[in-house]
Amino acid sequence: MNIVVCVKQVPDTESPRKLKSDDNTLDRGAADGVINELDEYAIEEALLLKEAHGGEVTVLTMGPEKATDSIRKALAMGADKAVHLVDDALAGSDALGTSYAIQQVLGRIGFDLVICGSESTDARTGMLPAMLAERLGVPQLTLSSKVEIDGSTIRVQRLTDYGYDKVEAALPAVVSVVEKINEPRYPSFKGIMAAKKKPVETLSAADAGIEADKVGLAGAASEVVDATEAPPRAKGQIVTDEGDGGVKIAEFLASKKFI
Amino acid sequence: MAEVLVLVDHVDGEVKKVTLELLTAARRLGEPAAVWVGPGLEGAKEKLAEYGAAKIYVAADEELTSYVVAPKVELLAQLVADKSPAGVLVAATGEGKEIAGRLAVKLDSGVLTDVVDVAEGFVGEHSIFGGAIIAHAKVKRGTPIVAVRPNAIAAEPAPAAAAEEQVSVTLSDAAKSAKIVERVVQEKGERPDLTEAAVVVSGGRGVGSAENFKIIEDLADALGGAVGASRAATDAGWYPHQFQVGQTGKTVSPQLYIAVGISGAIQHRAGMQTSKTIVAINKDPDAPIFELVDFGVVGDLFQVAPQLTEEINKRK
Known part of the structure; x- marks a missing residue:
């Protein structure tokens, strides 16, 4: 089984994140890049499925040069190879452009199963996996907390507001996973060493057959018109409990008409 | 039009x-x-x-x-x-x-x-x-x-x-192509939905155990609110995953958010920062959650939260 895991490098949540002042896109130089946390669960699920059913796990990322850090981590966890789509023309792409670009690459490299994290910690749109399913015309098995494969049939539990849906489809398919699904492994020393020898194919937009006018800031169908730092919250009142802390909160809530 | x-x-x-x-x-x-x-x-x-x-x-x-x-x-x-x-x-x-x-x-x-x-x-x-x-x-x-x-x-x-x-x-x-073969509706109880509730009371690492979440539930029930949990609490298995508030969980924006025993790491703040009024109880005066609050109490949640619940019920 040919499993492709889509991975995104994102600014570290713990470091200051900002937008560039000229075009309001993410300032990727301002913060340390790390692998998007939910994508680690996607990698883990791909590795588990490979261990159970055989096949190969390919990591696919679209992003600047330094996204290789995230690729190395995924390979160190156990993925077999990687494809890195990197091109200045892709900078500033919105979710529409990004899903188009990834679709083009997937069309070239082929897949039985695409696995994504359910959202990224930077943009948090949560749309990309569904958009990929739409573009590829394959089943959408997203927000999955459990994945099972039985021959060419795939079954997942899809989280819903009321619990979950049991969903069934035929491969090929797009899956997105939530963090409940597994516990991602840490790369072993052996894995880190092995990762250095694993193949990483670099593709430009042209290599992948991506039409330049459909991606990048110019191809985006939406735009940020302004961005400002949120006004700091007015400093609140903080008291030390002297045996009446609960009563003090109640008084505060009463003053605000909550009780 | x-x-x-x-x-x-x-x-x-x-x-x-x-x-x-x-x-x-x-x-x-x-x-x-x-x-x-x-x-x-x-x-x-x-x-x-x-x-x-x-x-x-x-x-x-x-x-x-x-x-x-x-x-x-x-x-x-x-x-x-x-x-x-x-x-x-x-x-x-x-x-x-x-x-x-x-x-x-x-x-x-x-x-x-x-x-x-x-x-x-x-x-x-x-x-x-x-x-x-x-x-x-x-x-x-x-x-x-x-x-x-x-x-x-x-x-x-x-x-x-x-x-x-x-x-x-x-x-x-x-x-x-993606057929829903069964819908599993999980017990929701009487509480409002987390993302729709006017009041959310969340517990974190400080709560310490699954049993202790009763303190959080009692406070939420006194206010007619929903119960949330920080990632530390859901990862520890003290409260079900679907109640997690934060970056990788639900984003909530209630009128009143009460954080109990939650330090307020960015991971958590991302899921609740647009709440209108924020109250916190935490024993660490340096906890980042206090940067956000309208009202905060530095103290032992096992003393302060039950007292608050009792006081609310008394005032009803």
């Missing part, structure tokens, strides 16, 4: 509050037309009318709810083609965002997700990076599709006709 399509979020005919918020927002943008998918409209129609639905497009065919997301997208795409609305509003829930995304691909239209407000011209307001930045965005091409965060816009009634029109769509094979 051009129509604005509002996809109704409902569970078996029970309309989610976010739908009323969407109808309220839609009135600023044009004439709200609700889109109802599945059975159960009878009990819900009055509510949609009360909040300003001039029209209701009804697609009752069960086939539309038998597969994941795609059928609703094909229905909306057909309505956009037939009715030329000014835009489409959906709830920024897990599924709502997926619907918005697929519809954007189908229509090659711009899409804004998880906006906390939407103004004339479909200009969306985003609260990003855990609330650190307020950004405004708009759509450059196609029919604007906007997914609005639940509880961010106050619903206000404005009665309208709610004229029903039956609609149907012939689904493509691709739309029928």
